[in-house]
Amino acid sequence: MSAALLIEQLLNGLQFGVMLFVMAAGLTLIFGVMGLINLAHGSLYMIGAFAAAGAAAYTGSFWLALVAALMAAAIVGAIVEMVVIRRLYDRDHLDQVLATFALILIFSEGTRFVFGSLPLYLDTPSVLSGPTTLPGGIEYSKYRLFIIAVGLAVGAGLYGLIARTRLGIQIRAGEADREMIAALGVDIRKLYTLVFALGAALAGLAGAMIGAIQAVEVGMGEPVLILAFVVIVIGGIGSIKGAFVGALLVGLTDTLGRVLLPQVFGLVMDASSATTVGASLASMSIYILMAGILLFKPSGLFGGTP
Amino acid sequence: MTFKTFAIAGLMASTASMAVAQDVRIGMITTLSGGGAGLGIDVRDGFMLAIDQAGRDDIEVIIEDDERAPDRAVQQADRMIQSDDVDIMTGIIWSNLAMAVIPSATAQGVFYLSPNAGPSQLAGRGCHENYFNVAWQNDNLHEAAGAYANTAGYTNSFILAPNYPAGRDALTGYQRMYEGDVASEVYTQLGQTDYAAEISQIRNSGADSVYFFLPGGMGIAFVRQYAEAGVDIPLIGPAFSFDQGILGAVGEAALGVRNTSQWSHDLDNPANVAFVEAFQAEYDRLPSLYASQGFDTANLILSALDVAHPDDADAFREALRAANFDSTRGDFAFGPNHHPIQDIYVREVVMEGDVLTNAIVGTALEDHADAYAGECNM
Numbered sequence: 001m002s003a004a005l006l007i008e009q010l011l012n013g014l015q016f017g018v019m020l021f022v023m024a025a026g027l028t029l030i031f032g033v034m035g036l037i038n039l040a041h042g043s044l045y046m047i048g049a050f051a052a053a054g055a056a057a058y059t060g061s062f063w064l065a066l067v068a069a070l071m072a073a074a075i076v077g078a079i080v081e082m083v084v085i086r087r088l089y090d091r092d093h094l095d096q097v098l099a100t101f102a103l104i105l106i107f108s109e110g111t112r113f114v115f116g117s118l119p120l121y122l123d124t125p126s127v128l129s130g131p132t133t134l135p136g137g138i139e140y141s142k143y144r145l146f147i148i149a150v151g152l153a154v155g156a157g158l159y160g161l162i163a164r165t166r167l168g169i170q171i172r173a174g175e176a177d178r179e180m181i182a183a184l185g186v187d188i189r190k191l192y193t194l195v196f197a198l199g200a201a202l203a204g205l206a207g208a209m210i211g212a213i214q215a216v217e218v219g220m221g222e223p224v225l226i227l228a229f230v231v232i233v234i235g236g237i238g239s240i241k242g243a244f245v246g247a248l249l250v251g252l253t254d255t256l257g258r259v260l261l262p263q264v265f266g267l268v269m270d271a272s273s274a275t276t277v278g279a280s281l282a283s284m285s286i287y288i289l290m291a292g293i294l295l296f297k298p299s300g301l302f303g304g305t306p
Numbered sequence: 307m308t309f310k311t312f313a314i315a316g317l318m319a320s321t322a323s324m325a326v327a328q329d330v331r332i333g334m335i336t337t338l339s340g341g342g343a344g345l346g347i348d349v350r351d352g353f354m355l356a357i358d359q360a361g362r363d364d365i366e367v368i369i370e371d372d373e374r375a376p377d378r379a380v381q382q383a384d385r386m387i388q389s390d391d392v393d394i395m396t397g398i399i400w401s402n403l404a405m406a407v408i409p410s411a412t413a414q415g416v417f418y419l420s421p422n423a424g425p426s427q428l429a430g431r432g433c434h435e436n437y438f439n440v441a442w443q444n445d446n447l448h449e450a451a452g453a454y455a456n457t458a459g460y461t462n463s464f465i466l467a468p469n470y471p472a473g474r475d476a477l478t479g480y481q482r483m484y485e486g487d488v489a490s491e492v493y494t495q496l497g498q499t500d501y502a503a504e505i506s507q508i509r510n511s512g513a514d515s516v517y518f519f520l521p522g523g524m525g526i527a528f529v530r531q532y533a534e535a536g537v538d539i540p541l542i543g544p545a546f547s548f549d550q551g552i553l554g555a556v557g558e559a560a561l562g563v564r565n566t567s568q569w570s571h572d573l574d575n576p577a578n579v580a581f582v583e584a585f586q587a588e589y590d591r592l593p594s595l596y597a598s599q600g601f602d603t604a605n606l607i608l609s610a611l612d613v614a615h616p617d618d619a620d621a622f623r624e625a626l627r628a629a630n631f632d633s634t635r636g637d638f639a640f641g642p643n644h645h646p647i648q649d650i651y652v653r654e655v656v657m658e659g660d661v662l663t664n665a666i667v668g669t670a671l672e673d674h675a676d677a678y679a680g681e682c683n684m
Contacts, residue, residue: 005507016502109339119555213530214527214531215523215527215555220499258494
């Protein structure tokens with residue numbers, strides 16, 4: 001494999017990783033602050049994509065569509081938190097899983113009811129369509145570079161928010177001791193709604209960005225949700241830094257595994273069985289990575305002691 | 307209940323069953339919700355259009371949604387056969403569901419007409435006298451794509467499919483006809499939606515053509531990302547990723563792609579012209595490949611019902627085998643294993659007004675039968 005191709009694949013892995021980070025950041029924030037397992041996070045991703053597709057069809061502008069996705073997911077997230085999720089904080093995780101699983105079904109069928117079963121269309125904006133030439137003669141999609149930039153900006157923004165703002169202090173305090181922060185006079189209900197809406201908005205943003213290069217369809221969120229869970233388990237549940245490192249690890253492992261494993265097996269067996277075995281093993285690679293990390297760090301890379 | 311009312315009820319029940327004795331019940335199990343629902347909806351709409359056009363009130367169609375789940379499909383089939391007493395079944399879209407339902411249905415004496423799924427097992431050793439496939443054997447469109455690659459002068463193809471049985475069959479089918487070299491054979495994960503890594507490989511492969519089989523959302527994602535990456539190696543695919551239901555979501559990225567199909571809305575024969583017009587009038591959208599298959603299936607059943615009732619199994623089977631109906635595909639005949647012998651065309655994605663659709667540019671294979679007919683002992 002040439003160096004240019006390797007760099008291109010590294011960029012692909014990076015792009016996949018930062019997209020997973022935007023998704024996983026909300027999930028890990030919600031778990032860290034509220035102790036809630038939110039299976040419906042994938043539905044918020046889907047809502048973001050559908051809102052973007054709807055807004056783009058109506059206004060013709062990708063940027064307005066991104067705003068619409070953020071707003072729609074945040075509003076739906078806030079409503080869901082106030083109506084359903086709020087009743088679940090004191091319940092055990094099984095109740096949370098059941099209730100949020102029910103939300104997946106409701107959102108999927110509701111979306112199908114409104115938008116129909118056929119996939120929708122969302123286009124990339126014309127300034128970002130097509131490839132650009134990077135130093136070294138590597139041709140790479142402008143839109144994927146845009147996703148990388150947005151993902152890194154979200155990471156920097158979240159870091160600033162949590163490390164430097166009053167809201168961040170409250171979030172960190174909420175993670176450490178929920179009762180105490182309420183006793184100190186912080187409106188914990190408002191804080192929870194805000195954190196949930198923030199997580200939802202990030203999921204919606206990821207959905208809208210990815211919707212422009214993939215299919216906008218019902219059920220698009222669940223495969224990503226599974227990967228996002230893998231990311232936060234690897235990174236340590238509740239840790240934004242862990243989610244970032246975990247997401248990049250998963251993105252790179254998945255992308256490079258898909259490319260390299262069939263070639264590695266090609267050295268020792270014939271071509272057709274090498275592609276089959278390599279492809280099968282590549283689809284397992286991130287789970288093997290997760291198992292390996294949990295073996296040495298049972299609470300994840302940046303998780304606290306269990 | 308007194309004896310008298312009991313007797314009356316019994317009498318009514320027996321006259322009722324006498325009255326329905328000559329009626330025909332058709333059970334349709336298809337995918338109407340969940341992933342891939344668009345296909346089942348089109349098959350149903352095409353099928354019901356033909357039934358409505360026939361205007362017969364002795365035909366009852368029972369429709370169930372399998373939600374693409376094999377266990378649901380099996381339950382529904384059992385209920386249709388045992389309680390609803392259906393004569394004919396149809397509707398299944400997916401090969402794995404077909405394998406779960408069809409062998410047991412035909413073994414219980416029900417006629418099964420597949421409007422879509424054509425797994426190789428049912429065309430070869432597992433063929434059955436009561437099973438007819440009105441669409442294609444699964445390999446057919448891939449074989450046609452291989453044949454087209456030869457005529458188009460491609461000699462170095464990059465081939466790509468998901469790592470599951472139909473995906474492996476697709477690449478085998480392509481290579482059965484294709485005579486050139488294979489630059490690389492890549493299997494992706496089923497349900498994968500990001501193809502950046504594969505597209506980078508394609509760009510660097512030196513291939514002169516790309517053949518891919520990625521049904522549903524996978525195909526939408528691949529084609530759009532392929533256009534986005536600016537790779538200019540021509541794509542070839544089977545009709546599934548470029549059919550009417552899906553083209554709107556793929557968008558202009560699909561323009562110019564060549565795909566193989568046994569049907570196209572611009573096929574110029576009277577049955578097809580009438581079908582396309584009636585379908586648009588009824589449902590306000592262009593029909594898809596799947597809608598044409600549902601329509602043909604219903605018309606085949608209707609043509610056989612004019613000859614015999616399914617209770618007279620031998621006569622009804624002969625009437626089906628004769629395929630004496632006006633197919634939207636023009637020429638249509640069954641091979642010895644009850645799978646179609648038909649022409650397969652090459653289509654190109656074009657813009658008609660402001661609607662993306664397909665136009666026929668040539669014929670890939672004429673009177674093409676499947677590769678498994680020889681293994682079938684009926």
